[in-house]
Amino acid sequence: MAAIVTIRHARRDDVGVIVRMLADDPLGHARERIEDPLPPAYFRAFEAAESASYIQLVVAEEGGAVVGCLQLCILPGLSSQGAWRALIEDVRVATHCRSRGIGEQLVQWAVAQARARGCKLVELFTHNTRIDAQRFYKRLGFQPSHVGMTLRF
Amino acid sequence: MAAIVTIRHARRDDVGVIVRMLADDPLGHARERIEDPLPPAYFRAFEAAESASYIQLVVAEEGGAVVGCLQLCILPGLSSQGAWRALIEDVRVATHCRSRGIGEQLVQWAVAQARARGCKLVELFTHNTRIDAQRFYKRLGFQPSHVGMTLRF
Numbered sequence: 480m481a482a483i484v485t486i487r488h489a490r491r492d493d494v495g496v497i498v499r500m501l502a503d504d505p506l507g508h509a510r511e512r513i514e515d516p517l518p519p520a521y522f523r524a525f526e527a528a529e530s531a532s533y534i535q536l537v538v539a540e541e542g543g544a545v546v547g548c549l550q551l552c553i554l555p556g557l558s559s560q561g562a563w564r565a566l567i568e569d570v571r572v573a574t575h576c577r578s579r580g581i582g583e584q585l586v587q588w589a590v591a592q593a594r595a596r597g598c599k600l601v602e603l604f605t606h607n608t609r610i611d612a613q614r615f616y617k618r619l620g621f622q623p624s625h626v627g628m629t630l631r632f
Numbered sequence: 633m634a635a636i637v638t639i640r641h642a643r644r645d646d647v648g649v650i651v652r653m654l655a656d657d658p659l660g661h662a663r664e665r666i667e668d669p670l671p672p673a674y675f676r677a678f679e680a681a682e683s684a685s686y687i688q689l690v691v692a693e694e695g696g697a698v699v700g701c702l703q704l705c706i707l708p709g710l711s712s713q714g715a716w717r718a719l720i721e722d723v724r725v726a727t728h729c730r731s732r733g734i735g736e737q738l739v740q741w742a743v744a745q746a747r748a749r750g751c752k753l754v755e756l757f758t759h760n761t762r763i764d765a766q767r768f769y770k771r772l773g774f775q776p777s778h779v780g781m782t783l784r785f
Contacts, residue, residue, distance in 0.1 A: 494710070510712045524714030531708065533686065548780050554705055555684065557647070558654050558722045559663045561677030567718065569711045590783065599785050603777040604755060616781045625757040625780025628769045630743065632752050 482579040484539040484546065486588045493538050494525050496545045500571040506606055507571075535592065539572075539581050547572040549585040553596050565593035569602040586619055604629075636730040637692040637699065639741045646691050647678050649698045653724040659759055662726075688745065692725075692734050699729040702738040706749050718746035720756040723765075739772055757782075 489497060498521055501512035512518050528536045533554060539547035552566040567589050572581045593601045604627040605612045613623060642650060653675055655664035665671050681689045686707065692700035705719040720742050725734045746754045756781040758765045766776060 497710055507711065512713055518713060520714035521710055522706050522714075524710050524716075527708035527716075528710070531686065533684065534708070536710070550709055552705075552707055554719075555677050555680035555687070556703055556722055557650055557674055557677050557681070557689070558660065560665055560680050561673035561675075563677075563680075566707075568707075569709055594785060601783040602757060604757075605781060606778050607776075613779055613781070615657060619783075621781040621783045623760075623779045623783045625759050626766055626776045627778025627780035628756050628758060628766070628774040629777045630754040630772075630774045632747060 482539075482546070482576065484541045484581055484584055484585070486539050486585065489525070489529075489538045489548065491522065491525060493545050493548075494521050497538065497548045497571075500548055500573055501569065501630050503574055504571070506608070512632045518559075519524050535548050538587070538590070539585050541576070541581070543604050545573075546576040547581045549589055551589045551592055553593065553598065559599055562599035563597050564600040564602060565589065565596070565598045567601060572602075582615065583619065586616070590619070635692075635694050635699070635734050635737070637694045637737055639690050639692050642678070642682075642689045642701065644675065644678060644682075646698050646701075647674055650691065650701045650724075653666065653701055653726055654695050654722065656727055657724070659761070668693060687689045687745070690738070690741070692738050694734070695761055698726075700725040700734045700738050700741055704742045704745060706746065708753060712752055715752035717753040717755060718742065718749070718751045720754060723756075735768060736772065739769070743772070 501507045502513050528534045535551045537549055538545045548571050550569045554564055556564055590601055655666050677745045681687045688704045691698045701724050703722045707717055709717055760765055
């Protein structure tokens with residue numbers, strides 16, 4: 480059954496469920512630390528994102544439960560005739576809620592925001608191993624035009 | 633001969649030479665508009681980047697001439713234990729100055745900035761056709777770990 484979700488800005492009390500979604504994933508599992516209480520770095524990151532006018536950290540809510548998340552950055556740049564660009568990051572849908580259109584509603588919300596803010600380009604990185612994600616983004620009109628290169632410290 | 637460059641923040645009077653570097657490229661050529669005067673959108677983008685605390689738009693200067701540019705964004709995020717991440721964009725070296733280590737000095741400057749600002753990750757997009765750029769970034773320690781997906785309006 481297709482989900483009807485509300486997309487709203489994340490609140491501090493959503494941080495726990497967002498982090499659990501980030502961790503509930505083969506790649507994220509090794510990178511996150513699910514403890515009670517959560518490491519304070521997650522709350523500091525939430526506060527930094529919340530106070531940044533160029534970032535929107537949002538969640539998808541269904542029946543009062545948070546079932547997805549996405550971070551959207553709107554960034555200026557000189558290239559493409561001084562076009563603003565949007566960067567989508569940290570897209571997750573809760574495991575038990577997948578294949579019901581929630582990710583699509585999140586990404587389409589972000590694309591609509593990017594358009595409304597005058598962006599000419601939306602960019603995102605998806606790990607080489609996330610073949611399903613790449614198919615999903617292609618279906619929404621994204622092209623696998625670039626190599627996403629990363630350096631981790 | 634290896635170049636010794638000064639890396640400094642871009643100024644408004646650098647916009648023309650930056651845009652010419654962005655345009656002097658098979659991909660950039662079709663995207664930029666080199667006119668005299670330059671379209672005002674470039675200056676608006678410069679002002680937006682200059683006033684954003686999370687962005688550093690820098691140039692490499694050699695003997696008083698601007699010979700390269702790079703934009704660095706430092707962004708918060710919840711993933712990877714609330715790690716700050718850096719996004720490198722719009723890296724260019726003037727055609728007549730290539731293969732002299734200028735791009736490397738720009739990128740190493742950005743990586744050092746990212747470390748100094750506490751980032752755990754540096755990300756960048758490079759077009760699938762830029763095989764030389766991919767080799768260059770691999771030499772500097774970047775992994776081609778992701779697919780960079782884009783949607784242009």
